Structures are given as structure tokens and as C-alpha cells.
Amino acid sequence: MRFRKRHAELVYHCALSDLKRDSDQAYLGMLWWVLDPLIYLCTFYLIFEVIMQRGGPGFIHFLLTGLVFWRWFDSTVRLSAFSIKKYQGIISQVYLPKLLLPLITVTGNLMKFSLVLVLFALFLTLSGHPPGSSWLAIPLLLLVQFVLVLGASLLVAAIIPLIPDLMQLVNYGMTLMFFMSGIFFDLNSVDEPLRSVLYFNPMAVMLSAWRDLLLEASIPPLAQLGYVLAFGLVLGAVGAWLLNRFDLHYPRLVN
Amino acid sequence: MSALLSFENVGLRYSRDRRDNPWTLQGVNFEVMKGETLGVIGRNGAGKSSLLRLMSGLIAPDAGRIHRQTDSILLLSIQLGFQPHLTGRENAMISGILLGMHRAEVKAAMDDIVEFAELGEQIDDPVRTYSAGMRGRLGFAVACQARPEVLLIDEALSVGDREFRAKSRQYMLERLQSEQTAVVVSHDEKLIATECNRVIWLANGGIKACGAPEDVLEQYRR
Incomplete structure (x- = not known):
């Protein structure tokens, strides 16, 4: 792979272009970045709190924390599967290191998520969870989750063009992960040994860490964050290796 | 040699x-x-x-x-990476970087690009409002700015109306006759x-x- 400074500029401009297209394509434009998770949240609130009455005090905060950080992971990884396909026309005309293509997706989603995050922080502040000294650890958690999001995205972006059939597996995997990450139930209420098994899932660990930090004002165990970080790094290393290994092969894939 | x-x-x-x-x-x-x-x-x-x-x-x-x-x-490519929702200027930027330039180089060349493409103030309109000829002219004007050591050209690049085709052909011939x-x-x-x-x-x-x-x-x- 041949990297240049202009490649960073390209990632930035292409990510902005994607965001601009999102906001151009609907009448409500950028508002959808916020409306979308909000509607998502309302659906879950309706099902679990109103219909099934499974909630309880603080359920909405519990649910919202889970959904906000899950959505960042979920939407980035799913979109990354199509990163290379999206730029097929371009990479069959000029050389680009293929690693750049998922980076465009990851960067664009990070920009979107930042807006949601600011609004979420505002919501927490106004609803009884004001900023405290524990919030100083937010950048650390953001970094850890970013590495996980990036790692999973690189891997998915590298593999799906080579073996398109795996997309089904990714879809099922993401759904399964969604149900097992403790988004709408507390994993700590699950009995051992199942609980420990569920915590092998790095997103389960991540969501629990965010709740510790934002809702309980306590610093999550660093060993757990280290586990998520290592998980992300391994996924990312494999993904980057594949993207580099097949760098000159991707343009030859038709469709 | x-x-x-x-x-x-x-x-x-x-x-x-x-x-x-x-x-x-x-x-x-x-x-x-x-x-x-x-x-x-x-x-x-x-x-x-x-x-x-x-x-x-x-x-x-x-x-x-x-x-x-x-x-x-x-490989000289016209309208590379063009997106209909972006303005002519934004598309020129992305296309220019794809063709091997840095952002600063594209910026510096922007006035020349607009002039060569004969777009005037429409450079800041979304490209979806352009005619096919306008898109072609902008694409060609950006591609002209690329300065690779080896230029690969696939087929005659003819875009725009008769006048612009003559102008772009003339430009290409000059490029070929130079040290390029x-x-x-x-x-x-x-x-x-x-x-x-x-x-x-x-x-x-x-x-x-x-x-x-x-x-x-x-x-x-x-």
C-alpha cells in the first residue's frame, strides 16, 4: 500500500460528501441523524416499559445509554461491508489504498455519532445525571469503543467483497449481538456461568462500562476496557492485513 | 532515454x-x-x-x-468520483485529489479550472443542475490539472460542444507534444x-x- 498525505484529505472530503448527501436526500435532512435513534428508542420504550412493563426506575436511561452506543457500532460496521463496492468505479480507474475506503465510512459515522453524543450528554444533564469528575474518563471510553468499531469495520470491509455470502452471516451476527449485549436487560441479572460467557462479547462489556460511567458515576474496571481494546486491535490487524494482501485484487472483482 | x-x-x-x-x-x-x-x-x-x-x-x-x-x-479519467449532490467546486476538489493532487494544489488551480470549464458562478451550484456538457467540461478541466509522470489516455476524450471539443483536443495535443x-x-x-x-x-x-x-x-x- 502506498500512502500519501492526500489520502487523508480524500477521506475527509469523501466523508463530508456522504454526510451532505444524507442531509440532501430527505426534507428533514440532518435532523434524521437524531430522529432516527430517537424513534428507535421510542419503539423500545413502548415495548418494554409500556407493554411488557419490564422497565422500572431508571429504565429509560439504562435503555438509551445502551442504544446510543450500540447504534454507533452497528451502523458503522454494517455500512463498512459495502465500502469497497461503493467505490468500485473509482478503484477501477485510479489506484487507492483500499484501507481508505472503510476509513471514509468510519469517519462519516463518527461525525454523525458526535452530534448524537452531544445531544445525549445534554439529555443526561437535564434529566438528573449531571456531569461529574467521572466524565473525564469519557475520552478514554470513546477511544476504546472507536478502536473496536474501526477494527470490526476493517475486517467486514475486507472480507465481504471477497466472500459476499458472508453478509448474511454478518447480519445474523449483528442481530444476535444486539440481543446479547444487554441493551434492554441487565446482563448482571443473568446467572453464572452464562453471565461470564455473555461478557466475552466486547459490546456487552462496552455498554456496561458506559452505564457505570454515565449512570453510576463510577470508573469501569480498566481490565475490561483493556479486553475490548485488545479485541478491536486484533480485528483491525486482521482486517488491515487482508485489505493490504488483496489491495490489487479488489479492482478485479466484478460487482 | x-x-x-x-x-x-x-x-x-x-x-x-x-x-x-x-x-x-x-x-x-x-x-x-x-x-x-x-x-x-x-x-x-x-x-x-x-x-x-x-x-x-x-x-x-x-x-x-x-x-x-x-x-x-x-489513467486520465474524466468526472472521476463526481457526485450529483455536491457543487462543482466540491466535486473538482474530490476529483483532483483522486487524480493525484493535494488539496492545496487543487485550491490553487481552482480559478483556472473554472475558467477552462467556462462555468463562471455556476461552479458553486450542485452538479445535478448541470447539463451533460457542463459536467464534461468541468471533468476535463480538472483532469487537465493532473501532472503525472506517465499519462495514460484511453480513447479520445471528447466532451462538450464542438467549440469545447476543439479546445480540449488542442490542449491534449499540446500536452502530448511536450515532454510529457x-x-x-x-x-x-x-x-x-x-x-x-x-x-x-x-x-x-x-x-x-x-x-x-x-x-x-x-x-x-x-
């Missing part, structure tokens, strides 16, 4: 697509010398586009080797005869003839 690019027994195989003869290119040997304009002729399906993709380093050969003295080898090293793939025998120093005739995935334009073209016409 030194070779900027040389092919040594290069073969390319799209095994899944063709069963009878899987080799798109086979045993291809040639060099591109600094400063020359090399023409490539051949019927459709002879492997000309594959040859350009190999030269620009988009794909790797399945056999043989390609030696490059430079990384700066560009270039490889031109074209069916335009007159262009090949007048602008190229050497010509390669590609047939059935191999080089059938190579040499002075008049000699190769004469064999090609028979």
Missing part, C-alpha cells in the same frame, strides 16, 4: 470469465521511454484496457513482472499516426507488432 515502465513477459488471467482461453494478456514485453508518446491500437477485446490497468498499477499481473521507475502513472510521457489507446488512426513516436498493435492478448507508427498502421490495416 530511459525506460519509466517496462513489461517483462506479463500475463493476465480472468480465469472465471473465460473458459476457452483464460489469458487476457500473455507474454507481453515492451517499455515506455521517458518523454515519448506510445500508441496502442487493436480491436475491441484485444486487451487494451487491461494493459492500461496493469500499467497504472491498479491490478497486478498473474505472470511476469512490471518494473516501474515512478509511482506517478495516471504518455500512452494513448485509440481507434483514431490519424491521431496515432501524427502524435505517437511508437505504436504497439495488440491482438489476442499479445503484441502483434511494435515500431514506427506508419509501419505498424500499415500492417494493422491489411
Whole structure:
């Protein structure tokens, strides 16, 4: 792979272009970045709190924390599967290191998520969870989750063009992960040994860490964050290796 | 004169697509010398586009080797990466970076691009509001700014109305007659005869003839 400074500029401009297209394509434009998770949240609130009455005090905060950080992971990884396909026309005309293509997706989603995050922080502040000294650890958690999001995205972006059939597996995997990450139930209420098994899932660990930090004002165990970080790094290393290994092969894939 | 690019027994195989003869290119040997304009002729399906993709380093050969003295080898592409929702200026930026320029270089060249493309204030309108001719002119104006060491041109790049076609053709000819090293793939025998120093005739995935334009073209016409 041949990297240049202009490649960073390209990632930035292409990510902005994607965001601009999102906001151009609907009448409500950028508002959808916020409306979308909000509607998502309302659906879950309706099902679990109103219909099934499974909630309880603080359920909405519990649910919202889970959904906000899950959505960042979920939407980035799913979109990354199509990163290379999206730029097929371009990479069959000029050389680009293929690693750049998922980076465009990851960067664009990070920009979107930042807006949601600011609004979420505002919501927490106004609803009884004001900023405290524990919030100083937010950048650390953001970094850890970013590495996980990036790692999973690189891997998915590298593999799906080579073996398109795996997309089904990714879809099922993401759904399964969604149900097992403790988004709408507390994993700590699950009995051992199942609980420990569920915590092998790095997103389960991540969501629990965010709740510790934002809702309980306590610093999550660093060993757990280290586990998520290592998980992300391994996924990312494999993904980057594949993207580099097949760098000159991707343009030859038709469709 | 030194070779900027040389092919040594290069073969390319799209095994899944063709069963009878899987080799798109086979045993291809040639060099591109600094400063020359090399023409490539051949019927459709002879492997000309594959040859350009190999030269620009988009794909790797399945056999043989390609030696490059430079990384700066560009297949000239018009409207590369254009998105209808972006303005002409934004598209020029992305296209320019894709064609090998830095953001600062595209910015510095923006006035020239707008002038060459004859777009005026419409440069800040979304490209979806442009006519096909306007898009083509902008694409050409951006592509003109690219300064690769080896320029690869696939077919005559004709865009816009008659006047703009003449202008862009004139510009291309000046580029070819300069120190620019270039490889031109074209069916335009007159262009090949007048602008190229050497010509390669590609047939059935191999080089059938190579040499002075008049000699190769004469064999090609028979």
C-alpha cells in the first residue's frame, strides 16, 4: 500500500460528501441523524416499559445509554461491508489504498455519532445525571469503543467483497449481538456461568462500562476496557492485513 | 532515454470469465521511454484496457513482472468520483485529489479550472443542475490539472460542444507534444499516426507488432 498525505484529505472530503448527501436526500435532512435513534428508542420504550412493563426506575436511561452506543457500532460496521463496492468505479480507474475506503465510512459515522453524543450528554444533564469528575474518563471510553468499531469495520470491509455470502452471516451476527449485549436487560441479572460467557462479547462489556460511567458515576474496571481494546486491535490487524494482501485484487472483482 | 515502465513477459488471467482461453494478456514485453508518446491500437477485446490497468498499477499481473521507475502513472479519467449532490467546486476538489493532487494544489488551480470549464458562478451550484456538457467540461478541466509522470489516455476524450471539443483536443495535443510521457489507446488512426513516436498493435492478448507508427498502421490495416 502506498500512502500519501492526500489520502487523508480524500477521506475527509469523501466523508463530508456522504454526510451532505444524507442531509440532501430527505426534507428533514440532518435532523434524521437524531430522529432516527430517537424513534428507535421510542419503539423500545413502548415495548418494554409500556407493554411488557419490564422497565422500572431508571429504565429509560439504562435503555438509551445502551442504544446510543450500540447504534454507533452497528451502523458503522454494517455500512463498512459495502465500502469497497461503493467505490468500485473509482478503484477501477485510479489506484487507492483500499484501507481508505472503510476509513471514509468510519469517519462519516463518527461525525454523525458526535452530534448524537452531544445531544445525549445534554439529555443526561437535564434529566438528573449531571456531569461529574467521572466524565473525564469519557475520552478514554470513546477511544476504546472507536478502536473496536474501526477494527470490526476493517475486517467486514475486507472480507465481504471477497466472500459476499458472508453478509448474511454478518447480519445474523449483528442481530444476535444486539440481543446479547444487554441493551434492554441487565446482563448482571443473568446467572453464572452464562453471565461470564455473555461478557466475552466486547459490546456487552462496552455498554456496561458506559452505564457505570454515565449512570453510576463510577470508573469501569480498566481490565475490561483493556479486553475490548485488545479485541478491536486484533480485528483491525486482521482486517488491515487482508485489505493490504488483496489491495490489487479488489479492482478485479466484478460487482 | 530511459525506460519509466517496462513489461517483462506479463500475463493476465480472468480465469472465471473465460473458459476457452483464460489469458487476457500473455507474454507481453515492451517499455515506455521517458518523454515519448506510445500508441496502442487493436480491436475491441484485444486487451487494451487491461494493459492500461496493469500499467497504472491498479491490478497486478498473474505472470511476469512490471518494473516501474515512478509511482506517478495516471489513467486520465474524466468526472472521476463526481457526485450529483455536491457543487462543482466540491466535486473538482474530490476529483483532483483522486487524480493525484493535494488539496492545496487543487485550491490553487481552482480559478483556472473554472475558467477552462467556462462555468463562471455556476461552479458553486450542485452538479445535478448541470447539463451533460457542463459536467464534461468541468471533468476535463480538472483532469487537465493532473501532472503525472506517465499519462495514460484511453480513447479520445471528447466532451462538450464542438467549440469545447476543439479546445480540449488542442490542449491534449499540446500536452502530448511536450515532454510529457504518455500512452494513448485509440481507434483514431490519424491521431496515432501524427502524435505517437511508437505504436504497439495488440491482438489476442499479445503484441502483434511494435515500431514506427506508419509501419505498424500499415500492417494493422491489411
